[in-house]
Amino acid sequence: MSRRTVLVTVLAVATLVACSADVPEAETPPAQLYVNRCGGCHRVYAPASMTAAMWEMQVERMQGELVRRGLPPLTKEERETLLVYLRRHGSGAPANP
Numbered sequence: 001m002s003r004r005t006v007l008v009t010v011l012a013v014a015t016l017v018a019c020s021a022d023v024p025e026a027e028t029p030p031a032q033l034y035v036n037r038c039g040g041c042h043r044v045y046a047p048a049s050m051t052a053a054m055w056e057m058q059v060e061r062m063q064g065e066l067v068r069r070g071l072p073p074l075t076k077e078e079r080e081t082l083l084v085y086l087r088r089h090g091s092g093a094p095a096n097p
């Protein structure tokens with residue numbers, strides 16, 4: 001490998017780690033849905049940064065933001081998947097006191 005290739009690889013890995021550091025279970029479908037649907041307008045907030053109740057409120061508010069920008073709102077299934085995921089990893093969740 002050339003020096004340049006090594007450098008590019010190191011940078012790519014560092015970026016990947018930096019972007020997904022706050023997202024638990026990053027390779028699972030719910031985490032990917034979260035990153036895809038919730039990371040388009042602002043950074044992806046760490047699930048542990050809010051409680052389950054706060055997430056429910058924020059997700060409702062974001063439906064309005066989606067509609068305002070002419071994007072499709074979350075479907076019932078997407079909303080449920082996200083809330084299950086966010087509740088599970090939110091602060092105050094049993095696994096994350």
Ligand code: HEC
Binds near residue numbers: 039040061066082
């Ligand atoms: C269409 C663009 C858009 C998408 C997609 C979006 N948001 Fe937002 N979000 C915003 C805007 C604009 C704000 C800032 C205004 C506000 O807080 O009302 C915001 C603010 C937030 C905040 C508040 C941050 C704070 O410091 O108070 C949270 C939490 C949040 N979004 C979570 C989410 C989640 C979860 C999703 C996925 C369901 C999501 N966002 C998807 C536009 C978006």
